Amino acid sequence: MRDVLPGLLVALPLVGAALVPLLAALFRRTTRAAALALHAAIFAAALGLFWSAAVAGPIRYAVGGWPGPWGIELWFDGLSTLIAVLVAGMACFASFAQTFGPDPDRTAPGSTPLREGLLRGALLLLVGGLLGIVATRDVFNLFVFLEISSLAAYTLVASGGGRSTVAAFRYLLAGTAAGSLYLFGVGFLYALTGTLNMDDLAARLPSVEADAALTVAVVLIAVGLSIKAALFPLHGWLPDTYVYTPTPAAGFIAAVMAKVSAYALLRLLGEVLAGTDAGAVVLEIMIWLGVAGVVAGGVLAVAQRAVTRMLAWSSISAMGMILIGVGMGSALAITGALFHMAAHALAKGCLFFGAGGIRALEDGDEVDRWAGLGSRAPWTLAALTVAGLSMIGIPPTAGFFSKYYLLSASITAGGPAGIAAFAAIILSSLLATVYFLRVLEAAWFRAPAEAERASSAAPAGPVLPRPLALPVVGLALLIVLTGIFARPFERHVLPDWETGTARIAAEAP
């Protein structure tokens, strides 16, 4: 199993991305089942790898039988398989939600079977790119997967038509700039060390003289990936992209895309480049920028009137929190960052599926539109409430434990950065309380506006169609389960990370 699964994990989505549009063109009706089956298979492969890595240790897989440092290697330890499970799992929900239709306002060009097939193909391609980033052990290969995932994402964002196209274009410009910066950085590294393999890089870097070229390489890589991870103040692309992306894709993109880039930052800066002076300073700066992002994201989320835009700003706050954890780099902080990736992905996916669906069906995105939804769709709203509470950090949801780890890490780290991070995370919880409970209060305790009650024929049934309602409720359950059964995080992920960094430190001359 350990010989087959790694290849499958990356190959399945890429092959599927070509296959599904073809199926759609030829057979029309099988598209949905085929895409779901593929996503389920990918998820199963990711789970299998996670289990295998947890039980029998990390897996090194040489693509095409060429071993490193010359060939391309894939690397599956507790850390990467965890993110892979997260990506593949969210993709299952997104694929299910794609049945809802591509566009938020249902005015985009008609949803033909071929078009549906192409969008499902784009999602598979996106998943393939993200899993590639997660798995690869080669810095140039990482760039390739970064571009694959980005291109697929631009397609999905633009598929809504109208404003989505503009948002996708802006995202494309930012993403291209990010990719170029990263590539430049990799170029510098290659010139300095003559290798692209991460392990090889880590082994050779200590013998490289710490000069300006190395500093520039580290900074370019950090800035490039930080743009993709929406680290404040490089977050400009995020709000519009999240708001105007069609709901099924938004639930996926908002949940995992920036997090995979944060994972890449963790891999490169926290592991490969950790030994360099420049890397250490960049990580310190990242903590401060993360603090600024946590506060700015929270404040601007409070200032929003539209629910999805509020969620987008709260994502910037959450990404700041994750990057604070990455920047601190202690075992506790990494646990917190990883846990927050998972907790935030589940909650944001849930909220974007829900809020996007409500926006489409209620024909508006303002908080007032949520008035009275609690009595119309209690189960859906209960699920969204759980997600909101997790975002605030109310126990026993997953969000509480991730914030707990991050806060403990901040206390342990101490110093001005630790104190600032601590205060920012507490403040962001308070701000999140304000902006989430504002929405929940409208949904549960306010009657719908008089005019609306009179005009509408009062659809008493569920507010969300099944393709969105099921992911929303499923993710809410997962949020609670992740909170309660969080042991795997500590037991499997962290030791791998620690032995990994220890191994690199030991191999350094």
Place this chain on the structure above:
Amino acid sequence: MSALFLHPAFWLFAGVVVVFANRRRMPGVPVGVIVALGALLALLRGVEGTLETSVAGFRLVWFHADRLSLLFALVFAIVALLGFLYGSHRMRAGETIAALLYAGSAIATVLAGDWITFFVFWEAMALSSLALIWQGGTAGARRAGMRYLLVHGAGGALLFVGIALHLAGGGETSLGALASDSPPFWLILGAVAINAAIPPLHAWLTDAYPEASTSGSVFLSAFTTKTAVYALLRLFPGTEILVPLGAAMALYGVVFAVIENDIRRLLGYHIVSQVGYMVAAVGIGTPLALNGAASHAFSHILYKALLFMGAGAAIEATGLRRLSDLGGVSRHMRFAVAMYAVGALSISGAPLFNGFISKSMIVSAAAEEHLLWTELLLVLAAVGTFLSVGLKLPWFAFFGERRGVAVRPLPTNLLAAMGIGGALCLLYGLFPHLLYSRLPYLATYAPYTLDHVVSAAQLLLATGLVFYLARRKLAPSPGLALDTDWLYRIPLARMVAATTRALAAVGPVVRTLRGETVARLDSAARRLAAPGAPPRRRESFAFRASIGWTVLFAAVAVVITWLVVWLRNPG
């Protein structure tokens, strides 16, 4: 697993599921009554021992019963039962769920054996009480709820930070008295002080409680502040600063109650005042004082629920909530007025009622420690309590001048709940050992000595005399009195509004500047590339903004590079 079913809060949380699943078919209150009864029986059986699990790597002690926690859990279950009975004619599924969660998390908080569990249910209590306030359904309830949320959000953050620091500093995971003068000590004390409504942190209480529904405020009066008293007893016994704070608090509530016009806000000020007795007693810290705090919390929950039931009965019957509007309605609701009188005599510390057997314990404890000023302030507060709750409120609300107010008949369940509440107040007043035998600390006390009784009688008589002489001066008038909530309702709100306006004004300025800069850079580049070419149409904003980002990214990269180089070899 079987131990789970012994946890009294489990019954209430299970009730939530049942009510939610049947939310359309029935109002849900029968379930409330049944599960509260279940919790009560579980407690009366005297379950002891601990129930712990390991969750997310934390050892959680869900249930740690000793005499102190069982005493609070018992009275919480009693008052939950009374509350559901009282509200069963009007409580819908939503309010029932909020009340079940609120009562359940209060019981779970006092039974929690470790810090994390304690925090979990403390927060659950804050959120479910907020839901209960919002169930009031008015715009006033909504806004008061938002303010309540802000205050308790801050309190929760303080508690969390305190606990995190305590645990990070290698502190015990199980709940216990904290080492004084450490940062966690003060942070947690601050959080508990907010929930105990110690002035100036008390305004959330008098702001929000009157805005809940009539049944909602019965629940609210019982749990939050008394859980805080429990926390003080558990974590801060003998903290000296609490003595002056508590004594001042007892008097603070009283003087504001004298000028208050809204009947439930008046009773809210008396929660502040009565909790002041308990806070002072915790500060005194002798076994007698701690017993006094615990037993006064027990008595207080019973009579205060009864008083809020009486106020709610007046509101239900007339639809009016101000003393200046009410008047002369006692003929139509004699039983409710009689039961209110039982509650009023209890809170005033009249012999034979349950307030007497606990309040006099605290005053005696202060006297034994020779805390003359504390004793004096507490006696004065007792006088003021009888003046406003025992005389002013019933006189102007129930008796006094008839204003031709229309009075609806009261439902039987409401009267039954009041009857049971009144009976309990008398029962514990007449047979103090029923309560004393359950007290946590080793101290004996005899309430019915000649000395105590005569002294109490003299104070009540004196108050009556003064009320008789000054009754015209005490006549209520419409209007509200400012309290510390003014600070966040006017100056803070204005500051926030001004900041928002300023931020909103900055946005367009930045956008214009950025657009202009980029456009100039753009046209300069064009001129360089193709001199003499005619200026072209400006690109769309989206395109120009993206150029701006690229410039920004490059600038960030340069700045960080410079920082890295500078930080590595400064100077």
Place this chain on the structure above:
Amino acid sequence: MSRRTAAGLGVVIAALAALDVLGFLSGAEHHGGFWNSVPLGDLALGVLGAGVLVWFSKRILKRLLSRPESYYDGTHQP
């Protein structure tokens, strides 16, 4: 206050005073403030205290803090 009420009140006060004295004579252990050691001290303290409370609340506090009920309406609130 009718004559009969006043007379009744007088009797009650006298009885309380007698009980107070009886309490001292019985020599029960006694804690507490000085007002407890004077016959009818509690009564005096009560009258004084209640009077001061009414005066302070109604005369001073009310003048300082009383506002019309519409005071908070229309202000920007969270």
